[in-house]
Amino acid sequence: MEYVIGIDLGTSAVKVLLVDRNGQVRGEWTEPYPLYQPQSGYSEQNPEDWVEKTMVALRQVVQTANIDPRSVCGLSFSGQMHGLVLLNEKGEALRKAVLWNDTRTANECREIEERVGVDRLLSITQNRALEGFTLPKILWVKKHEPQLYQQAYTFLLPKDYVRFRLTGQMAMEYSDAAGTLLLDIRKKAWSREICELLDIDERLCPPLVESTSYVGTLLSDIAEQIGLSANVKVFAGGADNACGAIGAGILSEGTTMCSIGTSGVVLAYEQTATKDFAGKVHYFNHAKPNSYYIMGVTLAAGYSFDWLKRTFMPEISFSEVIHQAAESPIGANGLLFTPYLVGERTPHADAHIRASFIGIDASHTKWDFARAVMEGIIFSLNESVEIIKRSGKKMKSIVSIGGGAKSHEWLQIQANIFHTPIEKLKNEQGPGLGAAMIAACGCGWFESLEECAATFKQVEQLVEPQEDAAQRYQELFHVYRQIYAQTKEINEQLKKFRN
Incomplete structure (x- = not known):
């Protein structure tokens, strides 16, 4: 062997x-x-x-x-x-x-x-x-x-x-x-x-x-x-x-990946470098020769969820927080969160904006807050998805990797907010697998990265969007997108009070 x-x-x-x-x-x-x-x-x-x-x-x-x-x-x-x-x-x-x-x-x-x-x-x-x-x-x-x-x-x-x-x-x-x-x-x-x-x-x-x-x-x-x-x-x-994209099989038109780690990434394959996104998303050369990828970034994706748990629920396991948050309804009983804990990248290249909870009510529980954080992370990533879709790209599905792929609740929220089927991989190893695939092709095991991906990439589950939930999330996303502009000036004024 x-x-x-x-x-x-x-x-x-x-x-x-x-x-x-x-x-x-x-x-x-x-x-x-x-x-x-x-x-x-x-x-x-x-x-x-x-x-x-x-x-x-x-x-x-x-x-x-x-x-x-x-x-x-x-x-x-x-x-x-x-x-x-x-x-x-x-x-x-x-x-x-x-x-x-x-x-x-x-x-x-x-x-x-x-x-x-x-x-x-x-x-x-x-x-x-x-x-x-x-x-x-x-x-x-x-x-x-x-x-x-x-x-x-x-x-x-x-x-x-x-x-x-x-x-x-x-x-x-x-x-x-x-x-x-x-x-x-x-x-x-x-x-x-x-x-x-x-x-x-x-x-x-x-x-x-x-x-x-x-x-x-x-x-x-x-x-x-x-x-x-x-x-x-x-x-x-x-x-x-780029290597994470290879490992997820993002090697042809119509393929897209969502990675939720400390930061969050939405990445779509692009054959040419001719589209003009005016710098709202990143445009990089792919590790697949003579191709490119478009990428939007949320700086504090998984970090926002980690912050919430560490600060308010340190004694509760991640899996239990996610399970309980899933019991809160769509929209977390009227509570929205923007994940700008360390600034934001896409579409707002703003190092000074900071996070907000909007709509706090005396009836809200900690599980509503957890649900709002989960939804806010995906809303932020959806801003990148929307930019890419408006460029004319078709997304037949989105491969989810990282922390966002580790529970059905996360996967379903992604499918509903992105309004796109979500692929969960059987053996998701992130960028390290993409690097191994480069070596496998170099050693002559496969004729191309695509041929390698056909063997290495194995889909375990396809999570379809739920239409009623997707429509509800479209309404909430419209509200979410207003928060940045309406809190930017307030955050500028608060800068001098931060340590």
């Missing part, structure tokens, strides 16, 4: 999957690493932690699965997007990595849009300048840490840095490069124009490869330490959302 490995470098941990030719996970191992937040708005990690923990996880997954290491023929990567890893000429990290959820770069975002121009930026990158992207982080280091910037030889994104350390080969693939705000996503080349307008040396930008590209083998000393053959083929891999 042959195996491939998918490595998913997340924000809190690295997860390694060992997968066989039938798409069955035969072993998995997770290793956490610390997050550094030295002050408000800062979010950093030590790149050496990623390398060390990835090697530990690789060693453990092979040992615990009790397989012949020579039976592993390939591996690939998925990883958190946007994080800046700045390297010197020796390939050494000059500082801790600045992560996707770091928000220190508001001034740099304004500078980018002023110097490049919003319209020109959108025409090249198809995305607005937001704090999470890589380019604002480069400008921040240039401005605030000039001595480090002067030593910089190149930069990589998190999973590309780990791959470099394991193989000695330095490159960035297109699905992650699209999230830097430096890539011309149509031409699949670094934008010389943006670099010149912002006085960034284009030589900082690393070589570009396809997500499916073969990039080499493991370094001999690395292979020895983790207990694998030095002949294991390594493939570039993709951004976490």
